Amino acid sequence: MTIQNRAKASKTASIQLAALDAETKNKALEAIALKFEARKAEIIAANREDCARSEAEKLDAPLLKRLRFEDEKLSEVIEGIRSLIKLPEPVGQTRLATQLDNGLDLYRVTCPIGVIGVIFESRPDALVQISSLCLKSGNCVLLKGGSEAASTNRILAEIISEATVAAGIPDGWIQLIETRADVNEMLKLSDDIDLLIPRGSNDFVKYIMDNSSIPVLGHADGVCHIYLHEDADAAKALPILVDAKTQYVAACNTMETLLVHESVAAQQLPEIKAALEAKNVELVGCAKTREVLQIGEATEKDWRTEYVDYKLSIKVVSSLEEAIVHINTYGSGHTDAILTEDEAAAKTFMALVDSANVFWNCSTRFSDGFRYGFGAEVGISTSKIHARGPVGLDGLMIYKYKLIGHGQTVGEFSSGKLSYTHAPLDRDCPL
Amino acid sequence: MTIQNRAKASKTASIQLAALDAETKNKALEAIALKFEARKAEIIAANREDCARSEAEKLDAPLLKRLRFEDEKLSEVIEGIRSLIKLPEPVGQTRLATQLDNGLDLYRVTCPIGVIGVIFESRPDALVQISSLCLKSGNCVLLKGGSEAASTNRILAEIISEATVAAGIPDGWIQLIETRADVNEMLKLSDDIDLLIPRGSNDFVKYIMDNSSIPVLGHADGVCHIYLHEDADAAKALPILVDAKTQYVAACNTMETLLVHESVAAQQLPEIKAALEAKNVELVGCAKTREVLQIGEATEKDWRTEYVDYKLSIKVVSSLEEAIVHINTYGSGHTDAILTEDEAAAKTFMALVDSANVFWNCSTRFSDGFRYGFGAEVGISTSKIHARGPVGLDGLMIYKYKLIGHGQTVGEFSSGKLSYTHAPLDRDCPL
Numbered sequence: 001m002t003i004q005n006r007a008k009a010s011k012t013a014s015i016q017l018a019a020l021d022a023e024t025k026n027k028a029l030e031a032i033a034l035k036f037e038a039r040k041a042e043i044i045a046a047n048r049e050d051c052a053r054s055e056a057e058k059l060d061a062p063l064l065k066r067l068r069f070e071d072e073k074l075s076e077v078i079e080g081i082r083s084l085i086k087l088p089e090p091v092g093q094t095r096l097a098t099q100l101d102n103g104l105d106l107y108r109v110t111c112p113i114g115v116i117g118v119i120f121e122s123r124p125d126a127l128v129q130i131s132s133l134c135l136k137s138g139n140c141v142l143l144k145g146g147s148e149a150a151s152t153n154r155i156l157a158e159i160i161s162e163a164t165v166a167a168g169i170p171d172g173w174i175q176l177i178e179t180r181a182d183v184n185e186m187l188k189l190s191d192d193i194d195l196l197i198p199r200g201s202n203d204f205v206k207y208i209m210d211n212s213s214i215p216v217l218g219h220a221d222g223v224c225h226i227y228l229h230e231d232a233d234a235a236k237a238l239p240i241l242v243d244a245k246t247q248y249v250a251a252c253n254t255m256e257t258l259l260v261h262e263s264v265a266a267q268q269l270p271e272i273k274a275a276l277e278a279k280n281v282e283l284v285g286c287a288k289t290r291e292v293l294q295i296g297e298a299t300e301k302d303w304r305t306e307y308v309d310y311k312l313s314i315k316v317v318s319s320l321e322e323a324i325v326h327i328n329t330y331g332s333g334h335t336d337a338i339l340t341e342d343e344a345a346a347k348t349f350m351a352l353v354d355s356a357n358v359f360w361n362c363s364t365r366f367s368d369g370f371r372y373g374f375g376a377e378v379g380i381s382t383s384k385i386h387a388r389g390p391v392g393l394d395g396l397m398i399y400k401y402k403l404i405g406h407g408q409t410v411g412e413f414s415s416g417k418l419s420y421t422h423a424p425l426d427r428d429c430p431l
Numbered sequence: 432m433t434i435q436n437r438a439k440a441s442k443t444a445s446i447q448l449a450a451l452d453a454e455t456k457n458k459a460l461e462a463i464a465l466k467f468e469a470r471k472a473e474i475i476a477a478n479r480e481d482c483a484r485s486e487a488e489k490l491d492a493p494l495l496k497r498l499r500f501e502d503e504k505l506s507e508v509i510e511g512i513r514s515l516i517k518l519p520e521p522v523g524q525t526r527l528a529t530q531l532d533n534g535l536d537l538y539r540v541t542c543p544i545g546v547i548g549v550i551f552e553s554r555p556d557a558l559v560q561i562s563s564l565c566l567k568s569g570n571c572v573l574l575k576g577g578s579e580a581a582s583t584n585r586i587l588a589e590i591i592s593e594a595t596v597a598a599g600i601p602d603g604w605i606q607l608i609e610t611r612a613d614v615n616e617m618l619k620l621s622d623d624i625d626l627l628i629p630r631g632s633n634d635f636v637k638y639i640m641d642n643s644s645i646p647v648l649g650h651a652d653g654v655c656h657i658y659l660h661e662d663a664d665a666a667k668a669l670p671i672l673v674d675a676k677t678q679y680v681a682a683c684n685t686m687e688t689l690l691v692h693e694s695v696a697a698q699q700l701p702e703i704k705a706a707l708e709a710k711n712v713e714l715v716g717c718a719k720t721r722e723v724l725q726i727g728e729a730t731e732k733d734w735r736t737e738y739v740d741y742k743l744s745i746k747v748v749s750s751l752e753e754a755i756v757h758i759n760t761y762g763s764g765h766t767d768a769i770l771t772e773d774e775a776a777a778k779t780f781m782a783l784v785d786s787a788n789v790f791w792n793c794s795t796r797f798s799d800g801f802r803y804g805f806g807a808e809v810g811i812s813t814s815k816i817h818a819r820g821p822v823g824l825d826g827l828m829i830y831k832y833k834l835i836g837h838g839q840t841v842g843e844f845s846s847g848k849l850s851y852t853h854a855p856l857d858r859d860c861p862l
């Protein structure tokens with residue numbers, strides 16, 4: 001089947017899937033979990049094939065680590081599916097109810113978006129997370145994973161499809177796309193695909209945006225900042241900075257630039273340097289930083305760089321305002337934190353920093369769907385519309401307006417015979 | 432100033448505007464209303480200039496009618512602004528509050544999107560509606576109106592800018608763009624413009640989507656349907672059909688295709704034809720329709736056409752399912768209605784028709800921001816993400832996550848020393 005025909009099949013399936021009840025979807029999710037347990041040996045064998053091939057092809061060690069999918073990862077994704085089952089049904093929730101007139105009632109009711117195209121990196125657990133979130137939210141999904149994980153992705157998608165279709169989910173709701181050429185085909189299918197979620201670098205997300213008229217929810221770079229205000233509590237700050245930089249350097253929510261108020265630079269930077277260097281972090285800084293620390297020079301490019309590595313750029317600023325302007329200029333709108341004991345400064349920072357996640361006195365690493373309590377995430381959106389920050393079930397929903405009348409016409413209102421009451425209704429949509 | 436510099440200025444203003452309090456914004460809205468009253472003669476003179484020029488250029492009568500902006504229209508927009516002032520403040524509303532741990536509180540708080548580019552047709556009242564909605568929601572706006580309304584738009588934008596900046600709104604928050612070349616420049620500014628709202632034909636909206644990587648909220652064609660089910664109450668149906676087709680043919684929410692169940696076609700179509708022909712509606716139909724009525728043939732193209740005129744296509748279908756498939760195939764996802772006395776049929780229709788607005792036993796013409804009680808609208812979205820259907824203040828908002836801690840690090844949770852509570856909080860974000 002061509003990608004176009006497969007997307008059309010998804011579109012058709014999406015109409016039926018959107019109308020399915022919670023029980024059927026939850027039973028299908030449980031069927032996936034059971035099939036994963038039953039076919040564990042096959043999954044692990046497929047993954048070992050991927051790992052052996054990738055090792056022979058000299059894939060980087062961190063990527064190899066992300067590719068590995070054995071007992072522990074499998075248990076984690078099964079646990080993830082079962083916690084998703086317990087979350088409330090997202091489809092069919094009444095979000096607004098207004099009486100337009102006696103016997104003319106308007107409801108805004110949540111519904112799935114439709115068909116979602118997701119392009120993700122090598123981690124096979126992302127495939128399971130994304131497809132189970134899509135199923136729970138009633139969306140069809142076209143998935144393209146990394147080629148390193150081809151065998152693992154194939155068996156996972158096959159199991160998910162078989163288990164769910166047997167449980168009553170429309171055939172074609174999940175489809176795996178395997179080649180780059182197919183991805184390029186997919187980008188053209190704006191009639192049948194409603195949303196693209198690319199997970200990767202800024203350049204990759206920009207490529208998708210530039211080459212498709214389908215709406216894009218961008219999971220792009222995280223150039224995250226922590227700003228150390230003049231009154232920051234040093235004892236609180238140090239563990240936060242070490243955590244934000246080193247707890248997991250490959251994540252998009254790690255700190256890449258530290259901003260320090262000039263009044264505390266001389267006093268606090270040496271201790272910060274010692275703590276970070278003890279964790280093998282390379283530091284580069286602005287001229288004022290280098291008056292205090294003997295480190296390399298940070299260039300203009302550094303301020304825009306997501307290192308995802310043991311490296312940090314440091315800039316001394318003369319005010320809260322300068323810190324905010326720096327973040328809004330060089331940041332990626334992902335996650336930025338202020339460390340201060342001054343509530344007014346925190347309030348200003350959180351109001352004026354134009355990022356999806358703005359934190360006060362805690363690590364940027366908290367920016368994550370699981371940690372936020374969303375059960376799972378399809379990614380962290382740096383877009384300014386639809387869904388921002390960690391995207392869980394909510395971000396995969398839209399709504400439709402249902403208007404229930406008894407023969408009303410607009411003419412009767414325009415002529416003045418009837419007039420709108422616009423009274424809030426305290427009830428859910430009856431259908 | 433180049434468009435790029437003007438967009439940059441807007442971006443800068445947007446940070447300040449996002450943090451402004453409700454009182455300042457409402458005072459600025461009142462200042463617009465007062466200035467409109469004070470400078471009424473100038474506005475009307477500018478509009479007469481536009482009308483005279485357009486008449487000389489032989490602009491179509493319906494467009495000329497929409498262009499006219501005198502006493503009555505001015506009073507309407509002033510009234511619109513004052514009703515907007517009364518609506519609750521949309522910025523800073525807490526939509527989710529979760530305790531992640533003792534002393535680590537997460538809030539999802541509404542905020543403006545940022546800078547919005549709106550391209551709209553000749554109606555000058557659209558300029559006032561859109562810019563006042565943007566101001567109330569804390570968004571900056573770049574506006575491009577129709578060239579027919581150039582003088583009217585210029586004076587309206589000038590008054591709005593002067594009145595609001597004097598009332599404390601950051602300079603540059605509203606900017607008028609006048610040439611097509613400037614629009615093409617604007618489409619490239621994805622760093623500084625967060626959302627485009629084009630109002631026009633499907634082809635126009637598609638052009639914008641194909642030529643910009645900025646997210647687009649499409650206000651496109653309305654190919655709206657009414658489906659007359661086998662048990663529809665004829666006495667209720669007839670006024671609805673006449674209203675949906677003829678109450679205002681130039682609107683996007685008028686009925687363009689009527690679907691009729693085959694079991695009632697022979698009985699009801701003649702009466703429907705008589706009622707619509709009395710209003711000068713031209714009918715075309717499928718083969719089965721033409722067995723009952725002597726009318727022209729509807730081609731494949733008719734099913735996809737938004738006539739915005741006194742014309743209607745009619746198709747006889749053999750089931751509710753066929754009606755739903757027809758609508759999902761040929762419709763534009765705008766507004767579709769079912770006329771039936773059977774609640775189960777209505778429920779199926781409303782669940783399976785994939786449109787922004789699905790109606791039961793009332794006219795498609797109700798699909799409108801004012802009629803829905805939203806105060807005003809920037810357009811009716813046929814997009815499947817962010818905002819769907821009539822878009823008022825809600826559709827101009829996004830949110831940010833605010834996380835307030837006391838020194839917490841992720842490492843303490845990963846190591847098992849602490850664990851997430853994920854308990855809902857019953858309070859608004861304190862900052």
